[in-house]
Amino acid sequence: VSTQSTGSSGINAEYLTEYTQALNAVKLERVFAKPFVGSLDGHRDGVYSMLTHPKRLPILISGACDGEIKIWNVTTKECLSTLAAHSGFVRGMGINEVTV
Numbered sequence: 001v002s003t004q005s006t007g008s009s010g011i012n013a014e015y016l017t018e019y020t021q022a023l024n025a026v027k028l029e030r031v032f033a034k035p036f037v038g039s040l041d042g043h044r045d046g047v048y049s050m051l052t053h054p055k056r057l058p059i060l061i062s063g064a065c066d067g068e069i070k071i072w073n074v075t076t077k078e079c080l081s082t083l084a085a086h087s088g089f090v091r092g093m094g095i096n097e098v099t100v
Contacts (some may be wrong), residue, residue: 049062
């Protein structure tokens, strides 16, 4: 007699967890397998958040742990602007599409 619990479909919960973890590992391998194209150097601390511009494809915005936000042109790998956001981590960013 099995003591493992199964859901309504008869699939073991442990099996589902392991299956999900395996899928995530494969996805990560694919992300890191892509060729390295370049780096955007300029932050004094680690980058915590990134955001792409909804209307201008080559624009990328990065927020770092030192409170700085940088606006990049990914095509030229050039920093277009640096903003001192605040004294802590930049944990998230958003773009107001009305003003851009």
